[in-house]
Every structure is written in structure tokens, then in C-alpha cells.
Amino acid sequence: MAYYGECIETVIEQLDKFKPKKDSPEQFLEAASTCLQTLSPQKQAFILEVLSGCLEYRKLLTIVVDAFYMRDGQLCLWSDYNLFQVICYLATFQLEELGFQLFCNIVKSQPADKMYKFLRFFFNPLHLCSWIKDEWSLIYEMAHVKETWTDPLMRWQPEVQELIDQLERVLTNQLPLSKTKAKVTEPKQFNLTVPKPRAIPVPAPVPVVAKPRPVPRTTYQSPKEQQVLEMTNRCNRRKAEELLLRANLGEMRCAMPREAPVQGSKKALRLQSPPRIRKALQLLFCRPNDDxxxxxxxxxxxxxxxLYHRQVEKELQRVDKLVDGARDFSEFLEWQRKMQAKDYQEQQAAGECRRLQGKLSHEEAVLARQRLLQENKQKADRKKEEMAELTQQCAERRLQEERSMKELVEQVMEGHRNIQVAQMKLLKGRQQAVQEVREESQELLQRRAQEAREEQTRRCELICQLRALETQPTRKGKLVDLTQIPGYGLEGEMSVVELRERLARLKEAQKREEEEKRDQIIQGKRAKSQELQNTLEQISLCRSAMGRSAALRCEARKAAARGAPSQDERVLELQLRIQEKAAERRRQAALLHVSAPRAARPKPQAQLEAQHWQELERSRQRRQSALQRGGSACGPAHRLEAA
Known part of the structure; x- marks a missing residue:
């Protein structure tokens, strides 16, 4: 018996190590065989055979053992789960090979009470012929289950029943264990600490708020710069309105003569009469003032x-060099301007060439697109014929597939009906087991609730006692005199009032020092601002002089750049090629029956007349703005000369 007991224990240890979610059965068996090499070959073969069988038929064994724990094995430990699996495997698959006597020895090597409960549950004819058979039939075929497993178990049932009776007699002959009396706990009193006396809080001193500074008067006054801006804005607006009014009054003087209208045409007579100025136009702009x-x-x-100081020094050095006999760079600058003008003309010609090349490529692209349209049309016709044939073939194939799918659906529905019947039987058995477990859990919950109520009442009594102890009166502390010296014998010892007085004097001394430093800083800032004012005056003079010289250079540059660019041979050649491509495109479009774009409609006489008056108005405004800019530019120059 000890021999078989050791073998069964080894199998149980290996099953405890197996984890279905992580380990695979093949790898686990290989690892187990390496661990069992120290045992004898006969013992090793028996252990590996039982272990592999338990892993192979794990689903069948799990069904039986789980049901045992739900019904008869509720008081059994879960650590014996693998033991019951091994016994179930030996009884189901290895009973004929081992023999009944060897099976009895294996069972007797294990605890009698556990084996008695499990064998009585498993070899119950009612269980074997009802739900065990149905559950196993869901995994394997019913005929195979009946011939291979349930019928042999029913044949062995009488002999196993004798073994169960023997185990029962063994259990009845065992003496009951003596129960020792549990030690009763003795309650002890709480060791509560004595609360300390509470001190009287000292009132905090009322803080003295410093007097705020008054708001400066300039906060509510508008700045002087804004007033100056408004005045100049009004003056400029008045001047501009006067100039516009003068221009509108003399508007008809610059009108071009028109042809005499046809007699009898009211529209022509209306256009002939000059428009009247009903109201002066309001300006919506304001020119900024440079002052x-x-x-x-x-x-x-x-x-x-x-920067201006360095420029003045450089200019003085240049003048000194010219006085000493240095050469002037005017000739070089003239040559440089000519070369720049030549480069500019070349750039203009190159830009015109690029534009014409782009236009030429556009014409070529249009021709290629027209050819592509013709080819695509032919391809589309061929594709339509092919698609018609393919659609007919697909329709025939779809009909055949639908017929085959209908047959397959009928077969699947018949299989589903059989599965539903088996599931209903399984559901009824599980519902019965759940009902039993629910009743037991309700009883346990009632017991725990009763214990919780008793514990709550005991705690409430303790809390009442603690609160009664807290309400006892406590001692009160004495008041503190701030004018009294503590008298510890230290050097410089003083009262709180004296300490506050000394701190106030120190703060006054610090304020006086801050005011002196502030006065020194203000004087330094004033001196620095005076220096900056002088620098600003010099900067304004330099700016006006440089602006005048820049305006003169700009006018000279514009006068030099007014020459018309000369025509290039490349430009002429590209224009000829573009004309040829355009003619070819028109011929191709005529062949393809493509409608040409509509020509622009001639503008009516009224629209031409309105455009003419708008151009006159724009030219007059440009002339007026040029006069104003000239007047404003002369003002700073005169001021600089006077200075």
C-alpha cells in the first residue's frame, strides 16, 4: 500500500504544478519525465501513464470532480482536487488493466473518509446513467461514451459497492477525536491617557494698515501727444477736403471731346451732358504727420x-583723403549703374522667355489631352463589352452558390436543435445545484449579521464611556503680562512691550535711509535724461539730411529705369512657335467637334464712359497726393537748413 501511495502522491504533485493556460501537455510531460529519472523504471512508467491520462481526459474528469464538490464534497478541501481526479481516472480508464484487487489497494492507501465519499458519489447508478453520461456525450459521441466508459463502470458497480461498505465499516470503528475546550478570552480595561490642560489663546495684535498713496492727477488727463495728433489730423483733413472740392469743380475742364450723338437717341443725349457734383466727397483716410x-x-x-557718429567720422575721413589727392569713385559707380541696367534687361528678357515657354507647354498639353480623349473613348467601348460578358457569368455563378448555401444552412439548423436539447438538460441540473448553494449562503449571512449587531452594541457602549471621560472639567491657565520681564538672568533681557518699541525705531531709521537713496537715484536719472535729449536732437538732424539724400537717389534711379526693354530673338522665336501650336490646336478641336470659347462681348457705350471718368478721377488723386508729399518733404529740409 505504501508503494501505491507514494506513486499517487507523486502524480498529485506533478498535477499541482501544471497550469493549463501557460503550459502545454507535451512539454509538461517531457519536463516531468526528466524529474522522475531517479525512480525505478516500473514506478516511473506507472506515474507517467497516469499523469498523461489525467492530462488527456482532463475535461471529463473535471466534470465529475466539480459536481462532487458541489453536492457531496462541500466539506472537502480544494487541495484534494487532483487526488479525486486521479482516482476517477483509474476507476474509469484503468480499472480493467489494473484489476480490482490492485485498485482496492490504491484506494485503501488513501484517506478512508475521502475515498468513501467520492466512490459513493461516482459509482452511484443514478449519477452514471443520467447527468454524467449526458455531460460526457457533449464532448464525445454518445455511443462511444456508453460502450467504452459507462457500461464497464456499471458492470464493476457491485464489486465497488462492497469496497464502499468496507470503507464505511472502517470509518465507524474509528474512535472520535477528543475535543479540547477552547480558551475563553478575558477582557481588559482600556488604558486611557489623561488629557492635557488647554491654554488660553493670546489675542493677535491688530495690524496697522499703511496709508495708501493718492492717485496722481495725470491718470485722469489725456496725454499731450494725443491732443497734438488730433489737431494735426483735423488740419490735414480740412486741407484735403478743400483740395478735393477744387478738383471736383474743375473736373469738366480735363474731359476729352466726344463724338456727336445720333439724333433721336435719348441715351446718347444723357451721356453727352456732363455729370453734376451734388455733394463733396467725404475722405475716409488721414495722412500721418511727420512732425x-x-x-x-x-x-x-x-x-x-x-551709429550716426561713426558715419560722420567716416565722411570726414573720406573728405580728408580727397583733399590729400585720393581718387574719386564716380566713374566706377557710373559703369556699375550701366552694367546693372544691362543685367536688368537680360533678366526681363529671360522672364519673358520663361513665360512664353510656359504658354507653349500649355498648348502642347492641350493637344496631348485631345489625343488622349480619343484613345480613352475607344478603350471604354471595349471595356463595356467585356463587362457585359463578366456580369452574365457572375450571375450564373451566384445562383449556384445560393443553392449550395441553402443546403448547408439546413444541415446546420438540424445540428443546433440537437445541441439545444442537451443544453436544457444540463441547465436544469446546474440550477438545482445553485439553489442548494444559495440556501446555505443565506444561513451563513444571517449568522454573520447577528454577530455584527452584537459587536456594534459593544462598541457603542465603549464610545459612551469615552465621551463621558472627555466631558470632565480641566484646569485653566494664567494670564500673561506683556510689560513684565521674564527674569531668567540673561544679558539684554527685556519685556515684549520694550522689544516692540525698539523694532519700531529700527524701522523708522530704515525708512530714512531708503528716502536718501531714492533722492540720489532721481538725480542720476535726471542727468541721464538730459544726455539722451541732446542725443535725440542730433539724431533728428541726421535723419532729415539722410532722408533728403535718399529721395534724390530714388528719383534718379527711377529716371534711369524708364527705358523700354529691347526685344530678344529668343522671345520672337517662342512667339512664332506659340502661334503655330495654337493654329494646330484649333484644327484639332474642329476635327473633334469641340466648341470654341465664346468671344468677349463688346462693352456698351455707357460702361466705356464710366471707365473713362474713373480713370480721370484716379489720375487727379495721384497728382494731388504727389503734391502733398512734395510739400511735406520740403518742410524738414528748410528746417534743417535754418538750424
Missing amino acids: IPVKLNTAAILREGA
Whole structure:
């Protein structure tokens, strides 16, 4: 018996190590065989055979053992789960090979009470012929289950029943274990700490709020710069309105003569009469005034002043060199301007060539598109014929597939009906087991609720006792005198009132020092601002002079750039090619019956008349703005000369 007991224990240990979700049965068996090499060959073969069988028929064994735990084995430990699986496997698959006597020895080597419960449950004829057979039939075929497993078990049932009776007699002959009396706990009193006396809180001193500074008067006053801007804005607007009114009054003087209208045409007579100025136009723009200085920060002022200073030094050095006999660069600059003009003309010609090349490529693309349209049309006709044939073939194939699918669906539905019947039987058995478990759980919950109520009442009593202890009166502390010296014998010892007085005096001394430093800083800022003012005056003078010279250079550059660009041979050649391509495109479009784009409609006489008056108005405004710019540019120049 000890021999078989050791073998069964080894099998149980290996099954405990097996994890279905992670391990595969083949790899697990190989690992187990390596671990069991120290055993004898006969023992090793028996263990591996039982272990492989338990892994192979794990689903069948799990059904039986789970049902045992739900019904008769509710008080059994879950650690014996694999033991019951091994016994179930030996009884189902190895009973004929081992023999009944060897099976009895294996069973007797295990605890008698566990084996008695499991064998009585498993070899119950009612269980074997009802739900065990049905559950196994869901995994394997019913005929195979009946011939291979259930019928042999029913044949062995009388002999196994004798074994069960023997186990029962063994259990009845065993003496009951003596129960030791449980030790009763003795309650102890709580060791509560004595609360400390609470001190009287000292009132906090009321903080003294410093007097705020008054709001400066300039906060509610508009700045002077804004007033100056508004005045200049109004003056400029008034001047502009006067100039516009004069221009509108003299509008008819610059009109071009028109042809005499046809007699009898009311529309022509209406166009002949000059339009009247009913109301002066309101301007919606305001030209900025150049007299307002731009606000700069300190760094910008110093940086610009240093820049102008360096420029003045360079100019003085250049004049000194010319006086000493240095050469002037005017000839070189003239040659440089000519070369730049020549380069500009070449760039214009190159740009015109690129534009014409783009136009030429566009014409070629249109021709290629027309050819492609013709080819695509032919391909589309061929595709339509092929698609018609393919659709007919697909329709025939679809009919055949639908017939085959209908037959397959009928077969599947018949299989589903058989499965539903088996599932209903299984569901009834499980519902009965769940009902039994639910009743037991309700009883346990009622017991726990009763225990919880008793514990709650005991805690409430303890809390009442603690609160009664907290309500006992406590001692009160004494008041503190702030004018009294503590008297610890330390050097410089003083009361709280004296300490506050000394701190107030120190703060006053610090304020006086801060005011002196503030005065020094203000004086330094004033000196620095005066220096910046002088620098700004120099910068304004330099700016006006440089602006005048820049305007003169710009006018000279514009006068030099007014020459018309000369025609290039490449441009002429590209234009001829474009004309040829356009003619070819028109011929191709005529062949393809493509409608040409509509020509632009001639504009009516009224629209031409309105455009003419608009052009006159624009030219007059441009002339007026040029006069205003000239007047504003002369103003700073005169001021600079006067300075």
C-alpha cells in the first residue's frame, strides 16, 4: 500500500504544478519525465501513464470532480482536487488493466473518509446513467461514451459497492477525536491617557494698515501727444477736403471731346451732358504727420547716436583723403549703374522667355489631352463589352452558390436543435445545484449579521464611556503680562512691550535711509535724461539730411529705369512657335467637334464712359497726393537748413 501511495502522491504533485493556460501537455510531460529519472523504471512508467491520462481526459474528469464538490464534497478541501481526479481516472480508464484487487489497494492507501465519499458519489447508478453520461456525450459521441466508459463502470458497480461498505465499516470503528475546550478570552480595561490642560489663546495684535498713496492727477488727463495728433489730423483733413472740392469743380475742364450723338437717341443725349457734383466727397483716410517724434528707449537712442557718429567720422575721413589727392569713385559707380541696367534687361528678357515657354507647354498639353480623349473613348467601348460578358457569368455563378448555401444552412439548423436539447438538460441540473448553494449562503449571512449587531452594541457602549471621560472639567491657565520681564538672568533681557518699541525705531531709521537713496537715484536719472535729449536732437538732424539724400537717389534711379526693354530673338522665336501650336490646336478641336470659347462681348457705350471718368478721377488723386508729399518733404529740409 505504501508503494501505491507514494506513486499517487507523486502524480498529485506533478498535477499541482501544471497550469493549463501557460503550459502545454507535451512539454509538461517531457519536463516531468526528466524529474522522475531517479525512480525505478516500473514506478516511473506507472506515474507517467497516469499523469498523461489525467492530462488527456482532463475535461471529463473535471466534470465529475466539480459536481462532487458541489453536492457531496462541500466539506472537502480544494487541495484534494487532483487526488479525486486521479482516482476517477483509474476507476474509469484503468480499472480493467489494473484489476480490482490492485485498485482496492490504491484506494485503501488513501484517506478512508475521502475515498468513501467520492466512490459513493461516482459509482452511484443514478449519477452514471443520467447527468454524467449526458455531460460526457457533449464532448464525445454518445455511443462511444456508453460502450467504452459507462457500461464497464456499471458492470464493476457491485464489486465497488462492497469496497464502499468496507470503507464505511472502517470509518465507524474509528474512535472520535477528543475535543479540547477552547480558551475563553478575558477582557481588559482600556488604558486611557489623561488629557492635557488647554491654554488660553493670546489675542493677535491688530495690524496697522499703511496709508495708501493718492492717485496722481495725470491718470485722469489725456496725454499731450494725443491732443497734438488730433489737431494735426483735423488740419490735414480740412486741407484735403478743400483740395478735393477744387478738383471736383474743375473736373469738366480735363474731359476729352466726344463724338456727336445720333439724333433721336435719348441715351446718347444723357451721356453727352456732363455729370453734376451734388455733394463733396467725404475722405475716409488721414495722412500721418511727420512732425510727431517717435518714442525710443534708452538703448535705441544711444545705439542710433553712436551709429550716426561713426558715419560722420567716416565722411570726414573720406573728405580728408580727397583733399590729400585720393581718387574719386564716380566713374566706377557710373559703369556699375550701366552694367546693372544691362543685367536688368537680360533678366526681363529671360522672364519673358520663361513665360512664353510656359504658354507653349500649355498648348502642347492641350493637344496631348485631345489625343488622349480619343484613345480613352475607344478603350471604354471595349471595356463595356467585356463587362457585359463578366456580369452574365457572375450571375450564373451566384445562383449556384445560393443553392449550395441553402443546403448547408439546413444541415446546420438540424445540428443546433440537437445541441439545444442537451443544453436544457444540463441547465436544469446546474440550477438545482445553485439553489442548494444559495440556501446555505443565506444561513451563513444571517449568522454573520447577528454577530455584527452584537459587536456594534459593544462598541457603542465603549464610545459612551469615552465621551463621558472627555466631558470632565480641566484646569485653566494664567494670564500673561506683556510689560513684565521674564527674569531668567540673561544679558539684554527685556519685556515684549520694550522689544516692540525698539523694532519700531529700527524701522523708522530704515525708512530714512531708503528716502536718501531714492533722492540720489532721481538725480542720476535726471542727468541721464538730459544726455539722451541732446542725443535725440542730433539724431533728428541726421535723419532729415539722410532722408533728403535718399529721395534724390530714388528719383534718379527711377529716371534711369524708364527705358523700354529691347526685344530678344529668343522671345520672337517662342512667339512664332506659340502661334503655330495654337493654329494646330484649333484644327484639332474642329476635327473633334469641340466648341470654341465664346468671344468677349463688346462693352456698351455707357460702361466705356464710366471707365473713362474713373480713370480721370484716379489720375487727379495721384497728382494731388504727389503734391502733398512734395510739400511735406520740403518742410524738414528748410528746417534743417535754418538750424
